[in-house]
Amino acid sequence: MKVVQISFLLASRNLWRNYRRTIIMLVAISVGAWAMIFMTALMRGMVNEMLRDGIRSLPGLVQVHNSAYRDDPSINNLVSMTDIEIETTFAAAGIERYATRVRVPAIISSERESRGVTLLGVDPLRERSIEAVGSVIAEGRGLESIDDNGIVIGKKLAGKLDTEIGKRIVLMSQDPDNEVADRGFRVVGLFEANLAAQEEAFVFAGRTVVQKMLGIDGRVSEIALTGDDYRNVELLLADTRRLMDGRDEVLSWQELDTFLGTMLGVMDGFVLVWIVVIFLALSFGLVNTLVMAVFERVREIGLMLALGMRPSGIMLQIIFESLLLLMLGLSIGNALAYASVIPLKDGLDISVVAEGMEMFGAASVLYPEIQVNDVVLANVVVLTLGLIASLSPAWRASRYEPVKAITKV
Amino acid sequence: MSAVRCVDLCKTYRQGDQDIKALDHVDLEISDGGFVCLSAPSGGGKTTLLNAIGGLDKPDTGEVWIAEQRIDQMSKGELAALRLSQIGFVFQAYNLIPVLSARENIEFVMQVQGQPTALRRDKAMAILREVGLAGLEDRRPAEMSGGQQQRVAVARAIVSRPALVLADEPTANLDSTTSDGLMALFVDLNQNHNTTFVIATHDQRVMGYAKRLIRMLDGKIVDDIDQQAA
Numbered sequence: 104m105k106v107v108q109i110s111f112l113l114a115s116r117n118l119w120r121n122y123r124r125t126i127i128m129l130v131a132i133s134v135g136a137w138a139m140i141f142m143t144a145l146m147r148g149m150v151n152e153m154l155r156d157g158i159r160s161l162p163g164l165v166q167v168h169n170s171a172y173r174d175d176p177s178i179n180n181l182v183s184m185t186d187i188e189i190e191t192t193f194a195a196a197g198i199e200r201y202a203t204r205v206r207v208p209a210i211i212s213s214e215r216e217s218r219g220v221t222l223l224g225v226d227p228l229r230e231r232s233i234e235a236v237g238s239v240i241a242e243g244r245g246l247e248s249i250d251d252n253g254i255v256i257g258k259k260l261a262g263k264l265d266t267e268i269g270k271r272i273v274l275m276s277q278d279p280d281n282e283v284a285d286r287g288f289r290v291v292g293l294f295e296a297n298l299a300a301q302e303e304a305f306v307f308a309g310r311t312v313v314q315k316m317l318g319i320d321g322r323v324s325e326i327a328l329t330g331d332d333y334r335n336v337e338l339l340l341a342d343t344r345r346l347m348d349g350r351d352e353v354l355s356w357q358e359l360d361t362f363l364g365t366m367l368g369v370m371d372g373f374v375l376v377w378i379v380v381i382f383l384a385l386s387f388g389l390v391n392t393l394v395m396a397v398f399e400r401v402r403e404i405g406l407m408l409a410l411g412m413r414p415s416g417i418m419l420q421i422i423f424e425s426l427l428l429l430m431l432g433l434s435i436g437n438a439l440a441y442a443s444v445i446p447l448k449d450g451l452d453i454s455v456v457a458e459g460m461e462m463f464g465a466a467s468v469l470y471p472e473i474q475v476n477d478v479v480l481a482n483v484v485v486l487t488l489g490l491i492a493s494l495s496p497a498w499r500a501s502r503y504e505p506v507k508a509i510t511k512v
Numbered sequence: 513m514s515a516v517r518c519v520d521l522c523k524t525y526r527q528g529d530q531d532i533k534a535l536d537h538v539d540l541e542i543s544d545g546g547f548v549c550l551s552a553p554s555g556g557g558k559t560t561l562l563n564a565i566g567g568l569d570k571p572d573t574g575e576v577w578i579a580e581q582r583i584d585q586m587s588k589g590e591l592a593a594l595r596l597s598q599i600g601f602v603f604q605a606y607n608l609i610p611v612l613s614a615r616e617n618i619e620f621v622m623q624v625q626g627q628p629t630a631l632r633r634d635k636a637m638a639i640l641r642e643v644g645l646a647g648l649e650d651r652r653p654a655e656m657s658g659g660q661q662q663r664v665a666v667a668r669a670i671v672s673r674p675a676l677v678l679a680d681e682p683t684a685n686l687d688s689t690t691s692d693g694l695m696a697l698f699v700d701l702n703q704n705h706n707t708t709f710v711i712a713t714h715d716q717r718v719m720g721y722a723k724r725l726i727r728m729l730d731g732k733i734v735d736d737i738d739q740q741a742a
Contacts, residue, residue: 105626116611406607409568411596412624413589506568
């Protein structure tokens, strides 16, 4: 214990012996740690936003469909329970954050243009609880009830159709008998979404109105359920599967959108690679600093060995020195990273490159997110690898022959 | 009981194309409480002999015994433990640890030995007074003169009352008054605590304090004088 104390004292004093070299190394470690954490926060922000947008457009963390729906998302493949049975069952189970929806492909036509869209018959009150696309109304009003006769479309789509609030459009789809089902709607609101593609893809009408239009009274295409954490859906998934009792297919968002699902794992791997690559660049400086520190103190090391300090005590000194340097650098780097992210809490506008970013589902504003796990990972990796890198100079120092080291000029 | 026993010690160094015999079949026995000076011209082998006795250097052949323990076959760890518990060193150059104060340098060995903080602090302060450095305890080596540094090194060597003190030119950087004071301290420890001293020196005044004077030349003991008898 006493050897640990004296080794720590010597390490802390020796650290500032060549303060210029120490400061240069501290700057390198701090900048490295800052880069690891800040860049990871930007990437996490981007990926999380992509995931949230993806989950909003699904929407929900868990969905229930007819088991044939995923292969054929048509009006013939509806959830086995009626909307009233669903309400009763979910209410009894205490599940509140869900929405039942009719989702069918449709053609929307203004007096000038026609486009293919996904028609969603929704319950506006329930829809708010699942944070789906379409909830941010830019102009006009949102849907007010399941009987609302109006329609809400995306701003981009309104532009493409050359239509506006107050104008009428026609929606056309198929009923269960494969007959054309169509209806005129008045545009009552325009929604905004993070992704322009979402503004063009979805149109929202009252659920009962759409059910009547398609001749499927009381039936829905999907149930979307949400929770608090998209990383943790197992419990919600299990509860829902138990409620549906095998009658319909219950899938998590990772299963529904495998691209989104793999993003999290890929991101975690990427963060680790990124941290290790930065550390490798740092390690050259660290090892060089320690080797120089040992080289400059050969006589002292010889003296300490001659006086009876064991080689392990010498190793401990060099390792402590490395540890102190790393911990100090990491502390500064962590503080810098947090300080850099705070001013960006309202988002970093990257609209200059947004068109390119949208190709892989990213929004034009990034919200950097520092995750404690990433900070811990960066610090643990740097400390662990740093200590491993310092073992070689520490081992060399402990192997000196006292008599040769003392007489070294 | 003998404090030091060397049997047929040989040590050869390679210098360029030449082999230099630093120790040439040296036999030596120093009893407990001995006060021995080794005298030799430069390159005569006295520092090599001191290093071999202190376990800092291994002889090519022969045996070294300290307090009835054979040390020339010990591992590095065993030698470190032996030096820590039984031997005090004063080296030719100042050899203090630059980042530690005078008091911390003196406490170093005791701290490695695991002595309690308060005890080693008291001992360090007391020895600083004995070597005339009271008030300088917080100074680092760079803030002290050569003589002051040498006294700190001596204080560190004797503070934990080792059974054997090996000193290589301990008075080389001291004025005559300080040198006499230091030697008086050595004599006191030798007489009152039975500490064995082996001192390598060129200094005639230091030799005058020794009970036994050993002269070396070219790695051989050429003269062994019992000064008490004389």
